[in-house]
Amino acid sequence: MGDLPNLVADANGKAVLTYTTNRVSLSPGPLSLFDEDGSAFIVHVDEDKGTTGVKGGAGGGRLGCGVIQLNA
Template sequence: MRSVLLIILFLIITACQANDETSRSVDMYNASGDMIGTAQLTEGDGGVDVKLKLEGLEPGYHGIHVHEYPKCDPPDFTTAGSHLNPDGNEHGLMHPEGSHLGDLPNIEADSGGLVDAELMLPEATLKDGKKSLLGGEGTSLVIHENQDDGVSQPGGESGARIACGIIAKDEKKSAETPTDPTEFNEEQEE
């Protein structure tokens, strides 16, 4: 009986560890340090699925990319570096010679500035490897002011970086990002 319990415990621990390697929750912040939503990244068949729930964006289309460093220093988020591009490709999902690994389709904010979108990063992974979003210390997810034209170099003429979230190798690191200002309000109400 004791060995059965140990086996069950081992399977539970293994399952929990596997889950950590196949998903990440990313808090997204604007240039003022306000949390504007989340991105849920999940290992999928053939890539990483990205589910976005955001608010406070200007209505219209915005470029969105995975950048090479897990740094999101406001106000311009240049610390995130360039687009994640382990294969040295040209930028743009419509570029005939391929795209950066970090290139994603544009997102659209509705008239109220809300985004509820599901995207995919083909060939990317949250597991170990050359195309991992968690290589080194991790990467970041950056939203741009304008629409990405899908072909211009080096970034699709998508304009300024207006929001950023850290895709941390160690999820505890993402806790170092700015706090959600509404959490303080909830604590005061108690």
């Protein structure tokens, strides 16, 4: 539910993405990222081709990732 558009970096590896979605939420409820199994984001090496279940369709290897957590 939280797929983001492709992030394109420049020759120096710098990239910025501003994106708004109503598919996930930071508030309690069925779309909350703060559910019982947690959430993370993953940056893939290659372009996400928008296909499901196709090898290589999700952008190839993982370049980086981060856990999304609520700090109270």
